[in-house]
Amino acid sequence: MASTRAQGRSGSTANAIDVVSLTKRFGRHDALRAVDFTVPRGSVYGLIGPNGAGKTTTMRILLDIIRSTSGRTAVAGTDSRTGGPDLRRRIGYLPGELILQGRITGRRLLSHYAAVSGPVPPGRIDELAERLRIDLDRPVRKLSKGNKQKLGLIQAFMHDPEVLILDEPTSGLDPLIQREFLGMVKEVRDEGRTVLLSSHVISEIQEAADAVVILRDGVVVEVAGVEVLRRSAVRRVRLQVETRDERALDADLAESGLTAVTRHVRDGLADVQAELGGPIRPLLRALATLPVHDLVLEEPDLQDAVLRLYGTDRPALVPGDAAVGAGDSDEVAR
Template sequence: MAAAISAKSLTKEFGRREVLHGVDFEVETGSVFGVIGPNGAGKTTTMRCLLDIIRPTSGTIRVLGTDPRAGGPELRRRIGYLPGELFLAGRVTGRTLLAHYEAISGPVPPGRVDQLAERLGLDLTRHIRKLSKGNKQKLGLVQAFMHQPELLVLDEPTSGLDPLVQQEFHAMVREAKHRGQTIFLSSHVLSEVQQTADTVAILRDGRIIAVESVSALREGAVRRVRFTTSGIAAHDAVARLTGVPGVGHVEVLESDGTATLSATIGGDIQPLVRMLASLRLTDLVLEEPDLEEAVLTMYAAPQEEPR
């Protein structure tokens, strides 16, 4: 099956400043692809190039099998787009605005708009100028999802949404994927992407520094373990723990009759489990992998100089 999106050697210059430096990635049809990066990393620029809002300086792009520069209105109707900086006209109601977008994007299933509005807690009878930032974001989401496009391109989609609405949005993304739609979304917060994405690209200073599955990120991320054991001296427990591959930063929290130790561990946890099985444990806490820390480590790693 052909990729829903393909970008090769993508560069973009604004005057003398190059903001994308040879970006390469592919998005599988029917998958959720997340792009993570700090503000200014190039996420929005990449999305705008994909949609032919701006044109790349060099490189090639294919979106749903078509060069976006030649796709025209026919290609755009197959895409739902939520921009990062959402500007909506203010003198009409939400329902009127969505009717306008429906005339542009194509048919919307009967009742679909009301269903989405109800799920997101959006009042479509209110004038847009009276809506809060969060409610405008909900309106933007309804606009993007309502015609069930083949491809959804969502730039910082949870911006301004409260936690309950964010969870509803994640459910909408999962349902879209189940229907075979492809979702390309961006965020500067990993936790927003890891709930729904199959693959994550990490963008820094206009370069993709890693493309990983969420499961691979979890496997490579650092966990924290804390346990209390009896019948063994603290220094002996430390010696056993430091002998486990991937263990680092061991700390003795308590050593009066029992030994309480804390440590970080990366990679495979089976050696740790085997070591812990040899101890008489009275307490054990193994935390979820810290994906944020894994990504921040990638941000902090020095980049190779271009050749």
């Protein structure tokens, strides 16, 4: 099994990825500033943040594609700077800006990658091609962006790497293939291997990741489990309540824990919209004394928590919208 091979190479460290005081400067621009986080073995971590946050820079340093100004990174217990080709064969990498050209077929291109990345189990390439629904006998130059992305995914997964580092992996993929990709990620985790992926698709992170590292302006602002972030998110509340005393209603709502309250009263009915950021019990106690006609309490969403950590001046992300940017614009000052 792939997981057995990976564990045999891993050594004793509990982390698949270690990032310690990582700093990277491009001229006068600090792309990363003292970034610290770890990714335990056998887990899926999301690396998220707005464009320019430092996601792609971090991933490229992990691969030793670029060198840090200071700090240290290790993958599979091996220093990124000294691991060399042997370490990179233990990693599956998909860049955010995947450029594939040429008259050769996808099959020949993947055969070339297989010779570089290490042994690929017999039939593995065809198995992945079938799952991702791509014809490997077509010339690469005639493939659409989505099909080129599928080739990139195949080359990252095909040698059963110990660690997968994937930068915007679902960019250009249709929803059905995105679902298949998420299934592949879960299989990797179940086998005890590790995935670090960046994405602008918050719903994708919510489904695939165990935890997230949130970057903003080159600084880690939060490292937390997905469920922890989700529970900390603000719930949106809508209710309709019968009222003849608006002041009394306002007093009851003030004791309920609701914030950002707006209400519209007509014909003795108050339509109330608000947010709930704390426990739900004070709200239930307050509502128990009121003649409530209707109540909608939305499930907290990971996106709300993430956007609050990004900062209110950041552009909003749309759930399921992968078109924000296939690559990250981290290295604007390169």
